[in-house]
Amino acid sequence: MNILICVKRVPATGGRITLTPDEQDIDTRFLGFTVSPHEECAVEEAVRLIEAHGGTSKVLTLGPPEAEEQLRDALAVGIERAILLDSGGHEWDPGATAAAIVEAVRASAEPFDLLLFGNESADSGNYQVGIRVAHALGLPVVTGVKHLELDDGEAVARREAAGGWEVYRVPLPSVVTVREGINLPRYPSVPGRLKAKKKELERREPKFEGNTLEMIRLKLPPGSDKQVDILGTGPDAAPKVVEVLKRIGVA
Amino acid sequence: MSSVLVLAEHDRGNLDELSLEALTFGRDLSEQMGVPLHAVIAGEAGRAIAEGLGEYGVSTVHLAAHDSLDDYAPVGWAQAMVELIGRLEPQIVVASGSDRGSEVMAHAAATMGLPLAANCIEVTPGEPLQLTRTRWGGSLLEESKVSGSVKLLTMSPHAVRAEKAPAPAEAAVEPFTPKLSADDLRVRVVSRVAPEAGKVALPDAKVVVGGGRGVGGADGFAALEELARLLGGAVGCSRVVTSAGWRPHTDQVGQTGTRIAPDVYIACGISGAIQHMVGCKAAKKIIAINTDRDAPIVQQADYALIGDLHQILPALIAELRKES
Numbered sequence A: 001m002n003i004l005i006c007v008k009r010v011p012a013t014g015g016r017i018t019l020t021p022d023e024q025d026i027d028t029r030f031l032g033f034t035v036s037p038h039e040e041c042a043v044e045e046a047v048r049l050i051e052a053h054g055g056t057s058k059v060l061t062l063g064p065p066e067a068e069e070q071l072r073d074a075l076a077v078g079i080e081r082a083i084l085l086d087s088g089g090h091e092w093d094p095g096a097t098a099a100a101i102v103e104a105v106r107a108s109a110e111p112f113d114l115l116l117f118g119n120e121s122a123d124s125g126n127y128q129v130g131i132r133v134a135h136a137l138g139l140p141v142v143t144g145v146k147h148l149e150l151d152d153g154e155a156v157a158r159r160e161a162a163g164g165w166e167v168y169r170v171p172l173p174s175v176v177t178v179r180e181g182i183n184l185p186r187y188p189s190v191p192g193r194l195k196a197k198k199k200e201l202e203r204r205e206p207k208f209e210g211n212t213l214e215m216i217r218l219k220l221p222p223g224s225d226k227q228v229d230i231l232g233t234g235p236d237a238a239p240k241v242v243e244v245l246k247r248i249g250v251a
Numbered sequence B: 001m002s003s004v005l006v007l008a009e010h011d012r013g014n015l016d017e018l019s020l021e022a023l024t025f026g027r028d029l030s031e032q033m034g035v036p037l038h039a040v041i042a043g044e045a046g047r048a049i050a051e052g053l054g055e056y057g058v059s060t061v062h063l064a065a066h067d068s069l070d071d072y073a074p075v076g077w078a079q080a081m082v083e084l085i086g087r088l089e090p091q092i093v094v095a096s097g098s099d100r101g102s103e104v105m106a107h108a109a110a111t112m113g114l115p116l117a118a119n120c121i122e123v124t125p126g127e128p129l130q131l132t133r134t135r136w137g138g139s140l141l142e143e144s145k146v147s148g149s150v151k152l153l154t155m156s157p158h159a160v161r162a163e164k165a166p167a168p169a170e171a172a173v174e175p176f177t178p179k180l181s182a183d184d185l186r187v188r189v190v191s192r193v194a195p196e197a198g199k200v201a202l203p204d205a206k207v208v209v210g211g212g213r214g215v216g217g218a219d220g221f222a223a224l225e226e227l228a229r230l231l232g233g234a235v236g237c238s239r240v241v242t243s244a245g246w247r248p249h250t251d252q253v254g255q256t257g258t259r260i261a262p263d264v265y266i267a268c269g270i271s272g273a274i275q276h277m278v279g280c281k282a283a284k285k286i287i288a289i290n291t292d293r294d295a296p297i298v299q300q301a302d303y304a305l306i307g308d309l310h311q312i313l314p315a316l317i318a319e320l321r322k323e324s
């Protein structure tokens, strides 16, 4: 079993987003970085599958050199190898991103049995990179997966739908895009972190061929003009809350 | 033919509500462009809803009838659409940003080698087409442009309200049999597992009592459970809580959790990170209980109580019990 997991470095924005003056990016000067919770779960799922079935795993990102941090986070919880595709300072659209990932997959010495993605990236949420990669490689893809098992060379995947769980069964190799909730990711151990720090990363510089979906600028959605009504401080204000609940019609 | 084409999603004959939003949006575009509105439905089971689409201004419904499309098959749906797009040559194709809409459109885009703009909220037809789409689950907006003979878009859920056409059209139903290969059908729903029955589902709850890091541990949720019970609601939580294993992920409200729209959301010990707020901003009223007056959730709430939730919740529960 050989598993590839694709993750994207994104800023860990807190209570509000601030844009850069040219409106091309989020101002990240005071922010840390992370990956989407879906991708964190994809990493965890890979570690568990390898624990259960044996084999090896590799984490991939297309991003700036600093995305090494996100690769090492994955190595720290048990992924074996990592590859950084240097984005060369460009913002790659989903088509270009998928092309770079496909090129790296094709260049890999051993073929992958399973390619895990997040259902959507945290920042741009295009809902498509995994599907595009599957098409280019001629592989089946199941999206939005919240339960995954391997059974006799097939992936049995479930996704949530209005009327219950939909069950899909596809032959390996295949692509699966996962959602948070599929598992509860572990925290890295101290030895895990130390081991991850020393690992050699593979690096490539894919050629940027341009985007077909062209971003003009970012903007913040109109804020609400709500004025908060402070009902009080401490437990003494409880009766006031009940009053409010009554007014709303729920108590 | 010049047209706007909309994917009308259904599950074994039941029309998806979000598709009505996509149809409403598609109709608006078609009127701006002065072209007819067409719809595509995959699977014979969709025939039941085909004619009714006239009420949304659809003039022609293309019904992809195929033995293997009785139940959902993403690539099968997409291939049927790709075949139709090749024949019809619409300028714009729209689907809702639902699970299926997003998935089918991504397959179609990949097959046709075209860009797909996901989760749009505003579109100005033209060459290039200009659009506004959501990022970060709706916390940030992006203006983009896209060129090409056919533009593929998905609509951000609830960006527009579904509305019937002022003058309904007589929808002509045109069945066609798409050519599908075995590969197009290898991913499909093979069976279903019933949802767990029981408590009030989070997306439908009229009252949600949410807990965050401030609750302090799994045991702390007993008070939130009791408050939710007294108000006939459900318990929700932040991601810090699910990551710590205090609550299951099904309780998580936010960008990567559930989106709720209750009459009232009572947020206890939650700071109000943007990824949490996109999940609860549709609540009619937000009441925040927080020790920190400057917490973002307090700024975005309708009402707030400043103080320790471990003291406030018991008082609130006692007060409600007195009433009943």
Ligand SMILES: Cc1cc2nc3c(=O)[nH]c(=O)nc-3n(C[C@H](O)[C@H](O)[C@H](O)COP(=O)(O)OP(=O)(O)OC[C@H]3O[C@@H](n4cnc5c(N)ncnc54)[C@H](O)[C@@H]3O)c2cc1C
Pocket (backbone or CB within 6 Å): A011, A012, A013, A014, A034, A035, A036, A037, A122, B211, B212, B213, B214, B215, B237, B238, B239, B240, B241, B252, B253, B254, B255, B256, B257, B258, B268, B269, B270, B271, B272, B273, B274, B275, B276, B279, B289, B290, B291, B292, B295, B307, B308, B309, B310
């Ligand atoms: C891509 C991405 C997706 C994400 N998706 C989600 C998501 O779906 N849902 C989600 O919730 N988060 C999500 N997050 C995480 C999010 O950014 C925040 O980290 C998280 O929401 C914070 O949870 P919290 O408010 O419980 O904790 P904190 O931010 O630590 O806030 C705790 C709050 O409790 C208050 N408090 C402490 N003690 C008490 C007390 N005794 N009484 C009253 N108040 C008290 C504090 O003043 C503070 O305001 C996501 C993050 C990323 C990067």
Ligand SMILES: Nc1ncnc2c1ncn2[C@@H]1O[C@H](COP(=O)(O)O)[C@@H](O)[C@H]1O
Pocket (backbone or CB within 6 Å): A006, A007, A008, A009, A036, A038, A039, A060, A061, A062, A063, A094, A097, A116, A117, A118, A119, A120, A121, A122, A124, A125, A126, A127, A128, A129, A130
């Ligand atoms: N720059 C990137 N590097 C690696 N993987 C990516 C990148 N962008 C997107 N992905 C993967 O594709 C998934 C879907 O992304 P998107 O189509 O942008 O919503 C993400 O959850 C990641 O798993």
